[in-house]
Amino acid sequence: MRIYHLAAECYPVAKVGGLADVVGALPKYQNKAGMNAAVVLPYYNRKFVKENVFDVVFQAATLLGNKRYYFEVLKEHTDKLGFELYLIRIPGLLDREEVYMYPDEREQFVAFQLAFLDWISYSQQTPDIIHCHDHHVGLIPFLMYHSRLYSRLANIATVFTIHNGQYHGVLSWDKFNYLPDVDLNQTGLLDWGGSINPLAAAVKCAWRYTTVSPSYLHELEYSSNGLEYLFYLERSKGSGIINGIDTDVWNPKADPMIPNKFTPAKPEEGKAKNKAALCEKFGLDVEKPLISFIGRLVLEKGADLIAAAIRRSLFEHPGEFNFLMLGTGEPWIEQQLSELKNQFPGQCNVFVGYDESLSHLIYAGSDFLLMPSRVEPCGLNQLYSLRYGTVPIVRATGGLKDTVIDFGDEGGYGIRFNNVSVDDMSYSIGRAIALYQNKPHLQLLRKRMMALDFSWDRSAKEYITLYESLKNTL
Ligand code: ADP
Secondary structure, eight states, rough: EEEEEEEEOTTTTSSSHHHHHHHHHHHHHHHHTTOEEEEEOOOOOOOHHHHSSEEEEEEEEEEETTEEEEEEEEEESSTTTTEEEEEEEEEEEEEEEEESSOOHHHHHHHHHHHHHHHHHSSSSSSSEEEEEESSGGTHHHHHHHBBBBGGGGSEEEEEEEEEEOOOOOOOOOGGGGGGGGGGGGGGGGEETEEEEEEEHHHHHSSSEEESHHHHHHHHTTTTTTTOOOHHHHHHHEEOOOOOOOOOTOOOHHHHHTTOOOSSSSSHHHHHHHHHHHOOOOOOTTTOOOOEEEEESHHHHGGGGGGHHHHHHHHSSTTTEEEEEEEEEEEEHHHHHHHHHHHSSSSTEEEESSHHHHHEEEEHHHHHEEEEOOOSOOOOOOOHHHHHHTOEEEESSSSHHHHHHHHSSSOOOBBBEEEESHHHHHHHHHHHHHHHOOHHHHHHHHHOOOOOTTHHHHHHHHHHHHHHHHHTTOO
């Protein structure tokens, strides 16, 4: 079965968050399971692109409103990622370094989608499935089924995966002229709340939509930034498939980004050495429990309450633990965390920025990983931390709820709390400190969590079953 995955991010080509990890792994595992999956991304002028060889496989021009853009489709020469990788390059629009945040971002992603559809319409062989990920490529199902220009694609099944339902990519209706030759009787499918809403359009038009965890599928019905009623109406088309992790990249036995490798059978020594390396780097005390946070510093992640919760915990348990943070995001949250660092030198440290290698060392060398998310569609950090024997401390929401069992419950291995509050967080930190002091118990939990299987094999097969059910309806 031929599948095209379309997204804005894909590890290691361009990564901002978990979307990249999924798009970089799922197709590889689908191919291992006998599929023929490829990835199509916008062209980014970044390290991976500069260091690899690409062939031009298609060239044409597309119209965005009244502007004509020349584009080319480039294919990575060796399929080294375990799938065919295609990049769409549009000089002056899709040839920049950053993934997001350009003032003409909407134009960038609409042009990307149109160029993809132009290319596929001209191809001799059309795919069986077009799998779109998040709102950046949410207009594709609508255009395939309701634009005369792409009528050749109208029988191809589409799947839309929601990695984050808070962002919709809304466009005002005055941008409608970007969309070519659309059936005017169907424009209501594009609309939600008086704007063109690509996320809503994809949920309405794709044959099926999925979320990256079962709990998140239900949560969208009462928290999705205005689309709650839509998710309620369309619920029969939705399913939740938990993300996996790429065990080729996230493997403590062979991870080139950590100085000391370790196995699930004997994790203690390797973890201790990684912790020592981490503590030395950040001036922390290796004897104390190390609680870390990695992620985007935004409200969604509960990052705004971390400084207050750590401060409270350090007053309640003076000198009893260390805290380390790796992240970047809202400047006011970065500021709060920098103040925390200044207030507790030698106990708290923060690294403001994005650093893939450091993240691996933190997963490997920490004792606990804090995730106080308000919203967490799946969450990969807790899965990486489980694999590296680091106890996740999570708020029970979305994928965190589906993947972390509290160590107080039968078969549990993590720490869960219910409210995004300083109270709940500092109470959980207290539990973590007590657990750290009970070494045999901590070691037992480590073994238990490292034996869990969150590899992509299972989830990739669930997607394949979904595709097959769609092929059978044709
Ligand atoms: P989201 O996609 O909402 O940001 P996920 O938990 O799904 O959250 O995925 C986050 C991914 O991004 C993980 O691979 C995590 O390690 C990585 N990450 C987030 N922030 C940083 C950072 N500052 N440096 C390195 N990696 C980061």
